[in-house]
Amino acid sequence: MPGDGAPCTRSRVKPPGDNGTDTVGADRYGERRKSEPGARLDRTFQVDLRGVVDLLSHHLYGSPRVYVRELLQNAVDAITARRSAEPEAPARVRVEPPELTGDGTLRVHDTGIGLTEAQVHELLATIGRSSKRDELGFSRHEFLGQFGIGLLSCFLVADEIRVVTRHGDEPTVLWTGWSDGRYAVRIAEPEQARNEPGTTVTLVPRRDADQWLGVPTVTELARLYGGLLPVDVRVGDTPTTSGPPPWPTTPGAPADRAALQRYAQELLGFVPFDVVPLSVPEAGLTGVAFILPAAVNPAARAGHRVYLKRMLLSEHADGLLPEWAFFAHCVVDASELRPTASREALYEDALLTSVREALGDQIRGWLVRLAKHDPRRLGEFLQVHHLGVKALAMHDDEMLRLVDQWWPMDTNVGTLTLAEFRQRHGVLRYAASLDEFRQLAAVAAAQDLAVVNGGYTYDTELIERLPAVDRSVLIERLEPSDLTTRFEILDPATELALRPFRTAAQRALERLGCEVVIRAYDPVSLPALYLVSRSAAFHDQLAASRDRADELWGGVLDALAASAPPDRPQLVLNHRNPLVRRVTTLADPELVGLAVEALYGQALLLGHHPIRAADAALLNSSFLGLLGRAVPGETRD
Numbered sequence: 001m002p003g004d005g006a007p008c009t010r011s012r013v014k015p016p017g018d019n020g021t022d023t024v025g026a027d028r029y030g031e032r033r034k035s036e037p038g039a040r041l042d043r044t045f046q047v048d049l050r051g052v053v054d055l056l057s058h059h060l061y062g063s064p065r066v067y068v069r070e071l072l073q074n075a076v077d078a079i080t081a082r083r084s085a086e087p088e089a090p091a092r093v094r095v096e097p098p099e100l101t102g103d104g105t106l107r108v109h110d111t112g113i114g115l116t117e118a119q120v121h122e123l124l125a126t127i128g129r130s131s132k133r134d135e136l137g138f139s140r141h142e143f144l145g146q147f148g149i150g151l152l153s154c155f156l157v158a159d160e161i162r163v164v165t166r167h168g169d170e171p172t173v174l175w176t177g178w179s180d181g182r183y184a185v186r187i188a189e190p191e192q193a194r195n196e197p198g199t200t201v202t203l204v205p206r207r208d209a210d211q212w213l214g215v216p217t218v219t220e221l222a223r224l225y226g227g228l229l230p231v232d233v234r235v236g237d238t239p240t241t242s243g244p245p246p247w248p249t250t251p252g253a254p255a256d257r258a259a260l261q262r263y264a265q266e267l268l269g270f271v272p273f274d275v276v277p278l279s280v281p282e283a284g285l286t287g288v289a290f291i292l293p294a295a296v297n298p299a300a301r302a303g304h305r306v307y308l309k310r311m312l313l314s315e316h317a318d319g320l321l322p323e324w325a326f327f328a329h330c331v332v333d334a335s336e337l338r339p340t341a342s343r344e345a346l347y348e349d350a351l352l353t354s355v356r357e358a359l360g361d362q363i364r365g366w367l368v369r370l371a372k373h374d375p376r377r378l379g380e381f382l383q384v385h386h387l388g389v390k391a392l393a394m395h396d397d398e399m400l401r402l403v404d405q406w407w408p409m410d411t412n413v414g415t416l417t418l419a420e421f422r423q424r425h426g427v428l429r430y431a432a433s434l435d436e437f438r439q440l441a442a443v444a445a446a447q448d449l450a451v452v453n454g455g456y457t458y459d460t461e462l463i464e465r466l467p468a469v470d471r472s473v474l475i476e477r478l479e480p481s482d483l484t485t486r487f488e489i490l491d492p493a494t495e496l497a498l499r500p501f502r503t504a505a506q507r508a509l510e511r512l513g514c515e516v517v518i519r520a521y522d523p524v525s526l527p528a529l530y531l532v533s534r535s536a537a538f539h540d541q542l543a544a545s546r547d548r549a550d551e552l553w554g555g556v557l558d559a560l561a562a563s564a565p566p567d568r569p570q571l572v573l574n575h576r577n578p579l580v581r582r583v584t585t586l587a588d589p590e591l592v593g594l595a596v597e598a599l600y601g602q603a604l605l606l607g608h609h610p611i612r613a614a615d616a617a618l619l620n621s622s623f624l625g626l627l628g629r630a631v632p633g634e635t636r637d
């Protein structure tokens with residue numbers, strides 16, 4: 001009988017309602033199974049502990065190392081519970097790995113509240129039972145634990161767990177649990193009784209788990225998980241707690257920036273671009289965002305270092321910041337956020353959503369302040385993290401203004417911010433893709449037409465969003481084909497004289513679906529431009545795909561091409577260019593064909609247009625043809 005010093009050994013898990021004296025086993029259930037048909041059979045689930053441990057180790061916990069965290073957590077919770085009634089009670093946790101115990105076991109001693117015999121039966125023998133929940137089953141605010149499964153994690157590294165515990169002046173109780181689900185409880189003999197309240201948990205290691213229990217590993221894990229805990233934790237005599245967090249933990253307290261920079265360097269391995277203190281009182285959250293000093297891939301989220309009630313939850317927690325803030329790495333401690341059961345991630349609930357928004361606002365506020373007080377630093381920041389800021393500006397008006405004012409854009413009249421561009425050129429004229437900008441840039445500049453390159457990620461979308469934020473902003477998308485309307489049309493007499501040439505030239509390019517146009521424009525040095533409207537570009541892409549497609553797919557593409565408007569690309573020859581003028585006066589129709597083909601090929605290359613199979617063949621034949629003409633000598637068959 002428990003309570004009189006005799007051991008009580010149980011099979012698997014004790015069913016609720018068991019008063020600790022009955023034997024639970026097959027006989028009792030077997031008897032019930034024989035009940036008459038129709039009679040109600042009340043049964044209690046049994047749990048196969050090996051199955052549960054397997055579930056924990058393979059599906060819940062990322063690694064057996066979490067056992068250190070769970071033991072520390074239980075010790076700290078027990079100390080918290082004791083000190084709520086006895087504020088002066090000692091707050092010490094001492095871990096003794098096998099090198100120190102000398103008997104192959106690992107022991108964790110705490111000065112916590114301990115357990116009575118009844119509590120041992122109730123709490124240590126029932127999976128999912130926790131003393132850290134209130135009557136309604138909600139986790140109690142002051143404790144780290146809540147699920148009632150943590151102690152089981154010790155079975156990831158141990159075959160046997162022994163607990164020696166004393167609550168107040170109650171007798172010391174010994175509990176032993178085995179990984180096959182049995183446990184035994186007895187009252188300690190006088191010589192085994194504890195002198196002080198508290199608990200010692202002893203792990204008898206599994207044969208394959210030695211490496212998790214050695215002094216170096218345990219010291220490292222105690223530092224990792226419990227470095228910020230508000231109690232004195234030691235492994236042997238080595239302290240593993242390092243005092244309070246280095247960031248301000250009370251509202252309004254100033255941040256020691258130099259100390260935080262050092263902290264980032266030691267802990268995270270980089271000197272941050274800046275440090276932003278964070279605070280969300282409703283979540284009991286304080287911490288710091290380190291602005292990363294180098295660009296990172298927005299898709300590769302590294303996660304944040306999150307402590308819950310000073311115990312490390314994860315070094316790579318997701319979901320703390322909005323996605324756009326990938327340039328910040330946070331280290332925070334929160335008392336109200338909840339962990340998932342694995343204690344390795346944040347539980348996604350309404351509080352986490354509002355924390356994410358609040359932290360996003362604080363980082364956004366830092367950016368706005370930087371723009372106001374230190375534009376040079378902001379420029380440096382944008383050089384590194386413009387993608388994140390632009391992504392944010394897609395939805396955030398203030399960030400859009402920041403990009404407008406401070407982000408240097410590529411234009412055909414130099415590098416300018418959008419605000420500077422508007423100031424100098426009025427209308428915000430832009431090319432929507434890099435290809436369009438390349439076609440337009442030089443020619444538009446020669447026409448005194450300033451154009452912004454909207455081809456980089458988010459740029460066009462941001463330009464097109466600007467008028468929504470500032471109604472005075474005028475924008476105009478410039479297409480390559482719009483340029484022809486700005487080129488000078490030749491006088492009727494010249495036009496008439498050039499008609500035979502134009503006909504011959506058109507004949508040469510007809511099969512490529514290109515229209516030949518002659519206009520006069522600057523720069524004089526440019527002989528020809530290949531201009532594609534959006535619908536013509538679409539046609540070009542269809543044609544290029546058609547070249548590569550099989551029968552069936554080719555048929556589909558043909559049908560698509562037939563349904564699209566016949567807007568042909570144009571080869572615009574520049575009548576101001578001396579070479580073009582000479583070409584237009586050639587008498588030999590074959591040479592006209594070769595020259596026009598060569599100009600077509602050069603214009604394609606210059607504008608970075610895709611070269612289809614037909615274009616490549618034409619480039620080849622015109623080059624060889626011209627070379628044949630240029631090199632003297634007889635052609636022999």
Ligand SMILES: Nc1ncnc2c1ncn2[C@@H]1O[C@H](COP(=O)(O)OP(=O)(O)OP(=O)(O)O)[C@@H](O)[C@H]1O
Pocket residue numbers: 070073074075078110112113114115123124129130131132144145146147148149150151152199201
């Ligand atoms: N060192 C200890 N001192 C006093 N009581 C303890 C100690 N360790 C465990 N207990 C008791 O055993 C119960 C079960 O512990 P266990 O670690 O399994 O779950 P928990 O801490 O309640 O929750 P969680 O699964 O979230 O860690 C605890 O609620 C606590 O009452």
